Amino acid sequence: MDTALVIGYLASLCSVTSFVPQVWKVFKTGDTAAISARMYALTVSGFALWSAFGLIRGEWPIILTNTICFCLSGCIFLKKLSR
Template identity: 60%
Template sequence: MDIVTVVGYLAALCSTTSFAPQAWRIVKTRDTSAISSKMYIITVVGFALWLAYGIIKGEWPLTLTNGICLALSAFILVMKLLPQRKKEQIADTLGPSAS
């Protein structure tokens, strides 16, 4: 395996796992007050465009990585935008609360 491939795998690993701690924190605490809606809207659009680019180019590493990032960042954005009652329902389904 050459260095370029190793760097690509490491970048994909970092990108796809970077949103997991935030998503899990939201599930546990139900708190999204410190999250910027505007930033996550831009992030979700960016990942959607990267996903489309990967599909158009037929490059599965780009498609897979950005598909996972899109799903996690979209989850965070949806949780930010939902009313507290709905947020609680989703979080209760996914995991226990911190309280």
């Protein structure tokens, strides 16, 4: 495995890990008052587009990171919209 791929997977791990505490807090407390629906709409859209880009390019670190972050941020966004 080359250095760039290792860096890509480490970046992926950091990105995914950064969303887990927020998802946990939202589902534990149900509190989404401090979360911007517009920001999460843009974030979810960005992750969807990055996932598509990764699929087109066949870049697994991009695909994995952004698909997982899409799901995590999508959960937060849906919870925000349901309030």
